[in-house]
Amino acid sequence: MRIYKALRPIHALSFDLDDTLYANTTVIAKAELAMQQRLAQLLPESFENNSLYWFEQRKILARADAEVRHDVSRWRLLALERGLTVQGLSSCEAAEIAELAMSAFLQERTNIQLAPEVRPLLQQLARRFPLVAITNGNADIQKMGIADLFQFALRAGPGGRMKPYPDMFLTAANRLQLQPQHILHIGDHVKSDVLGALSAGCQAAWLNLTPGTLGKLKILPHVEFHQLEDLTKFG
Known part of the structure; x- marks a missing residue:
């Protein structure tokens, strides 16, 4: 894990779904x-x-x-x-x-099988932080068997414009009754997740699944990491 910016106090975690919690292709x-x-x-x-x-x-x-x-x-x-x-x-x-x-x-x-380690990781994080899902896609956390660990899920369309527009991030902050800067958003996509979170005033943790691509970023996340297990350092 690499920290690029000082982290503010984190009071909630938001997760992208596709290609963050599972391989979507x-x-x-x-x-x-x-x-x-x-x-x-x-x-x-x-x-x-x-x-x-x-x-x-x-x-x-x-x-x-x-x-x-x-x-x-x-x-x-x-x-x-x-x-x-x-x-x-x-x-x-x-x-x-x-x-x-x-x-x-x-x-x-919506027939998505999570890797065995994902639910225990989310359980560990949920003991410390409220968790929410923010996705541009149409995955269903209920069918994935993890809805009980999340406060709610927002999907582009019903939940607002897709990331990187700020709609869903700001809706999440409002529903959590938090200022956006106290939400750490976790996702793999440099535009949708990193730019989207930062533009909405949230903190951003980038799951970089292709090491060596940092130079392609136009704006730095707060944190870069390469495997979900690194998130235990927050929990």
Whole structure:
């Protein structure tokens, strides 16, 4: 662990979820596959149905309305509907099939298995600090089996604009009845987590999973660490 800035008193910890508490790439890949398999069951073989096509639909929507990105579940659902209507389905048919495909996606996307050491670590930290989750994604701490350790979870969309916008950080501070500077946010993403936390007035602990990338930061976190176990030094 490396400290770059003097830490103020810490009264609560906020956690990013994706790629902080677990590796997210495989999770999303399985969810995408489940979505495509469900669509394949419901659509004619002639319909285009691959990751690149659905990604392009999301890009088209984001170009038309950048705000749609702040709720990734709604964004994906609207992209499914758009991609289906473009291929000839009626609006009603597209909406129904999109809901079924999205359900398959979310079922697999929220099927997250944490490493055995994660829950004990969170338990240790929760004995000293209130814990909250702040995520741009749609993971579910209830289904991960750790909701009992967190005061609450905020998700972009329902909880405000996505990180690095300050919305969710400030909402968390308000709900915890704390000044932002007394919250230490922990996350892997240099923009969403480090810049986002600092811009909101929180302290930032950067989980640097790619050593040697410090030079890419435009603003230093308070703390840099390389494995979750380092957080025991706060607890």
